[in-house]
Amino acid sequence: MQVSVGFLAVACVLSALRAGEADELQYPPSRIAVVGAGIGGSSAAYFLRQKYGKHIQIDVFEKGEVGGRLATVDMEGHQYEAGGSIVHPLNLHMKTFVKELGLPVKSPGDSRLGIYNGEELVFHESDWFLINLLKMLWNYGFNFLRMYMWVEDMLDKFMRIYRYQTFDYSFSSTESLLHAMGGNDFSTKLNVTIEETMHKAGFSQKFVDDIVSATMRVNYCQGVDINGFVGAVSLSCLDSGLWAVEGGNKLVCSGLIYASKAQLIQGTVTSVQEKVRPMKSGGTVKLYELSYESSTGPQMEMYDIVIIATPLSKGVSDIKFVDFNPPIQNFKNYQQVVATFVHGQINASFFGCAQPCDLSDVLTTNNRKLFFNSIGAVSPVKSEAKSSKPVNHKVWKIFSVEPLAKDQLNLLFESYHAVSVKNWLAYPQYNPPEKMPPIILHDRIYYLNSIELAASAMEMSAISAKNIALLSHHRWYRKTDRIDQEDLTERLKSEL
Numbered sequence: 001m002q003v004s005v006g007f008l009a010v011a012c013v014l015s016a017l018r019a020g021e022a023d024e025l026q027y028p029p030s031r032i033a034v035v036g037a038g039i040g041g042s043s044a045a046y047f048l049r050q051k052y053g054k055h056i057q058i059d060v061f062e063k064g065e066v067g068g069r070l071a072t073v074d075m076e077g078h079q080y081e082a083g084g085s086i087v088h089p090l091n092l093h094m095k096t097f098v099k100e101l102g103l104p105v106k107s108p109g110d111s112r113l114g115i116y117n118g119e120e121l122v123f124h125e126s127d128w129f130l131i132n133l134l135k136m137l138w139n140y141g142f143n144f145l146r147m148y149m150w151v152e153d154m155l156d157k158f159m160r161i162y163r164y165q166t167f168d169y170s171f172s173s174t175e176s177l178l179h180a181m182g183g184n185d186f187s188t189k190l191n192v193t194i195e196e197t198m199h200k201a202g203f204s205q206k207f208v209d210d211i212v213s214a215t216m217r218v219n220y221c222q223g224v225d226i227n228g229f230v231g232a233v234s235l236s237c238l239d240s241g242l243w244a245v246e247g248g249n250k251l252v253c254s255g256l257i258y259a260s261k262a263q264l265i266q267g268t269v270t271s272v273q274e275k276v277r278p279m280k281s282g283g284t285v286k287l288y289e290l291s292y293e294s295s296t297g298p299q300m301e302m303y304d305i306v307i308i309a310t311p312l313s314k315g316v317s318d319i320k321f322v323d324f325n326p327p328i329q330n331f332k333n334y335q336q337v338v339a340t341f342v343h344g345q346i347n348a349s350f351f352g353c354a355q356p357c358d359l360s361d362v363l364t365t366n367n368r369k370l371f372f373n374s375i376g377a378v379s380p381v382k383s384e385a386k387s388s389k390p391v392n393h394k395v396w397k398i399f400s401v402e403p404l405a406k407d408q409l410n411l412l413f414e415s416y417h418a419v420s421v422k423n424w425l426a427y428p429q430y431n432p433p434e435k436m437p438p439i440i441l442h443d444r445i446y447y448l449n450s451i452e453l454a455a456s457a458m459e460m461s462a463i464s465a466k467n468i469a470l471l472s473h474h475r476w477y478r479k480t481d482r483i484d485q486e487d488l489t490e491r492l493k494s495e496l
């Protein structure tokens with residue numbers, strides 16, 4: 001008898017405690033800040049509005065242009081994608097955005113691929129499907145076929161995240177998000193290089209040296225020592241059906257901010273600090289004070305929740321987190337990438353290509369002598385502007401780690417008449433094994449770009465944005481049964 005009375009008493013105290021906790025947090029948050037209006041910040045605004053409803057105030061801070069790393073450069077009155085340019089057909093968030101916003105899309109068009117090793121073309125695609133197939137088989141055996149299957153298997157796992165998110169599940173770390181998608185297979189990929197990953201999967205060294213290396217160099221301006229996950233994401237770009245937004249990918253960002261009815265604040269966020277404020281109803285509330293510089297001088301605002309949607313990295317965002325314990329500091333350095341646009345005639349003999357050279361995309365293998373990573377013909381973001389240029393006088397986009405000197409351009413081109421340059425701190429310098437930065441930086445401060453340490457891509461930012469909209473909501477209302485759940489794939493089978 002005594003035992004059960006005691007038990008009852010404990011149960012009462014526990015439920016009273018829980019009620020007390022719930023009371024304290026029953027009020028909805030009223031203001032959320034999003035720092036950064038790239039695809040991460042703008043899709044966060046969109047998902048936050050979906051999740052929190054119409055009454056919450058969402059402020060999006062942007063120090064530069066809406067779109068961030070989705071940006072165009074101007075060449076002779078036409079706009080070209082200078083940052084994030086292509087989207088995979090199975091990137092479902094990006095697909096939903098363009099559909100909801102009514103934005104037309106286009107495919108990047110046919111390309112004729114070559115791979116240059118610093119002396120000659122080790123691979124040169126021809127007009128004929130059969131010839132290409134034979135060349136691939138001759139050079140690489142069944143490695144290409146195997147790679148498509150390998151990437152498909154990875155995509156199958158990757159696609160699980162959309163189901164989890166539809167059912168409201170969220171993850172408190174990038175590791176647990178990736179583990180939920182692909183189990184130990186994905187977790188291990190974060191810890192080893194793409195080269196090791198592909199060796200283990202049975203790919204030949206020649207395939208890794210030529211094809212894999214060239215793909216990493218064009219997509220991430222780094223070598224085959226980047227982590228296996230970002231490496232696999234990178235290889236998925238060899239799939240067909242890639243697309244881009246007509247008029248420029250950045251239109252997705254401005255569209256999402258508009259659709260979310262968020263307030264866009266042009267200004268540079270300089271610091272974040274936690275403040276305790278008295279409430280009207282008595283008691284206190286903890287808020288975050290955001291200081292920022294705008295054209296009208298320094299200002300500040302208070303928020304319940306803050307979402308950092310820009311890399312916290314040297315030279316990128318420069319936000320001070322004042323008096324946090326443990327301190328919040330910069331994470332990984334970002335890789336410099338220079339995009340140089342040139343309107344001119346390519347030097348066929350430089351590539352050892354027969355005249356007239358029909359190449360439109362040249363990738364490179366890892367050769368220290370090479371001063372560029374890739375060169376490819378590009379068309380303006382608006383389709384109608386395409387036709388006016390004579391053949392052989394295309395606009396080329398060159399990616400390099402260092403800015404190109406004049407004599408280097410003179411090697412690559414027989415002649416040219418316009419140059420435009422965009423310098424990026426583009427994506428993390430991948431260096432496995434490494435720990436992912438936290439998603440939860442502090443009680444109610446979230447870091448959207450943690451996911452970039454796994455892989456940097458538009459869709460990754462959108463996935464992280466939705467995850468944080470869900471996670472912040474569940475944590476606010478203490479719905480722990482929707483955070484970091486194991487075996488979701490099995491469990492969701494029965495939820496349908």
Ligand SMILES: Cc1cc2nc3c(=O)[nH]c(=O)nc-3n(C[C@H](O)[C@H](O)[C@H](O)COP(=O)(O)OP(=O)(O)OC[C@H]3O[C@@H](n4cnc5c(N)ncnc54)[C@H](O)[C@@H]3O)c2cc1C
Pocket residue numbers: 035036037038039040041061062063064065066067068069070082083084085086087267268269270309310311316317318319337339424425426427449456457458459461
């Ligand atoms: C050259 C290049 C090619 C790429 N190619 C592809 C591709 O083909 N496909 C693909 O999917 N991805 C590609 N990517 C990667 C993709 O562009 C990025 O992963 C994605 O755009 C990141 O979006 P984000 O919103 O997370 O960050 P960002 O776009 O960097 O947005 C952050 C925003 O925050 C703002 N900001 C920073 N600090 C502050 C501050 N203190 N106060 C206020 N605002 C601030 C910045 O101005 C910026 O607008 C490429 C990237 C580059 C650079």
Ligand SMILES: *[C@@H]1O[C@H](CO)[C@@H](O)[C@H](O)[C@H]1NC(C)=O
Pocket residue numbers: 184187188191433434435
């Ligand atoms: C990856 O490496 C980290 C340490 O860098 C370790 O904590 C983790 O367990 C490793 N994961 C796997 C799946 O090997």
Ligand SMILES: *[C@@H]1O[C@H](CO)[C@@H](O)[C@H](O)[C@H]1NC(C)=O
Pocket residue numbers: 347349350351410411412413414415
């Ligand atoms: C073209 O490439 C060849 C071979 O590298 C080089 O000798 C020549 O100077 C380059 N430039 C022009 C304008 O032909």
